[in-house]
Amino acid sequence: MNKEQFLKQLEGSLKSLSIEERKDILQDYEEYFAIGLESEKSEEEIAASLGNPKQIAKELLASYHLDVVEQTTSASNILRAVWAVIGLGFFNVLIVLAPFCALVGFVFSGWLASVAFILSPLGILVNLFIGQFRITDLFLSLGLCGIGIFVAMGMFYVTKYLTKGFIGYLKFNITFVKGGLKHG
Structure with a gap:
């Protein structure tokens, strides 16, 4: 699962939260991906390490x-x-x-x-x-x-x-x- 798929699944599962709450959470997970990519990990490795969205x-x-x-x-x-x-x-x-x-x-x-x-x-x-x-x-x-x-x-x-x-x-x-x- 790549970054886009992970974030899309996560956002879809958080529909009951307000838009601001969802944006904050998604921004945090985008940062996890950015930090992982700086460490030369693939998006799939990062998604696997984070767990099931x-x-x-x-x-x-x-x-x-x-x-x-x-x-x-x-x-x-x-x-x-x-x-x-x-x-x-x-x-x-x-x-x-x-x-x-x-x-x-x-x-x-x-x-x-x-x-x-x-x-x-x-x-x-x-x-x-x-x-x-x-x-x-x-x-x-x-x-x-x-x-x-x-x-x-x-x-x-x-x-x-x-x-x-x-x-x-x-x-x-x-x-x-x-x-x-x-x-x-």
Whole structure:
């Protein structure tokens, strides 16, 4: 593969990035070729030493999406980063997707439980309308509401720290995959 083919493949794989980002990346790789040519290497040798342009693009996209998540943490940015990291390799489906689904399930169930507890006093209104109101139900629902508020406060911090931890895990995964590809 010569320089033109390499850069064309790399650019084609980076379509989801902005034009400026792509130009910066392509300029860096053009410099690699220029330095290699000064060292009297052929374009094919330089391209072979750089690696597969599609894999390079996957690594760059994964790093880019993780940087975006660090700047603006949102559900959509996290999902993009997770999918980009999963795209790095076949085994990442298991290594990244399974923990991600488990964490999402844990966080979702915690938030759902806290909302259900907080809304439990609404059940008292239902009991009033159907004529089965008991004072013990009132105290029980108020207690559950208080517990729900504490669970929600805890879930706020749990969500925050699990998100940071998972982003760190994704970074580790990218580093591990890059190292494994270079040395394997």
